[in-house]
Amino acid sequence: MRRNMPMLRPLITALTLLAMPAMAQEVGFGGLKADVSAPVEVAADSLAVEQDSGRAVFTGNVVIGxxxxxxxxxxxxxxxxxxxxxxxxxxxxxxxxTLVSGEDAAEAAEATYDVESGHVTLIGDVVMTQGRNVLTGDRMQVDLASGTARVDGRVRSILQPGEN
Structure with missing residues (x-):
């Protein structure tokens, strides 16, 4: 039985994480940290500028880099x-x-990106994938400068054995 213990550790760890779905979970996000001082590029099908409020609304196939x-x-x-x-x-x-950084990707209903602080908050049915590993929750806060993320709400993980 003791010889099989090293093989059971990843399974026990995964089952322990799955047994605690209501807790917040901190994870790494993005193979490389994002350069929060880099220029922000926006492309979209249309743009409406609101001079009085200091806002611009991009619609249709919006991609921000x-x-x-x-x-x-x-x-x-x-x-x-x-x-x-x-x-x-x-x-x-x-x-x-959809937010993609390195080989990591996250999807949600909404997101807010505070450019000055380098924080992105994804809200509503958040799904994050890292390779074949999947993490879901109600809300995810990503610190682009450090490359870390915190997932809150009904957190669930699917971890593949042998992967980080």
Whole structure:
């Protein structure tokens, strides 16, 4: 029996994690840390600028890139830090949101990206994949500078043996 213990450890660890679905879980996100000082590029089918509020609304096949990170959604509202619209304060994405960094990917109903702090918050049916491993929850907060993420809500994990 003792000879089989090393083989059982990954299984016991996975079962323990699966038995605790209501707890928050911290994970690594993105093979490389995102460069939060890199320029933010936005592409979309259309753009509506609201000068008075200092916002811009991109709609249709929106893709946002910053360094190696890519965020896509149906609609993204950009809030500018000043009236001159030269510095982006935050982005709010809605509809089929996907965030990709390195080999990791996450999907959610909505996401908010605080450009100044480098934090992305995904909300609503969050699904994160890292290789063949899957992690789900209600909310995920990603720190792009450190490459870490925290998942809250009904957290569930599917971990493949032999993978990190």
């Amino acid at each position: 910053q360094g190696e990170m890519r965020l896509s959604a149906d609609e993204v509202t950009v809030e500018y830090a000043d009236a001159g619209q030269s510095r982006i304060k935050s982005l709010h994405a809605k509809g089929e949101v």
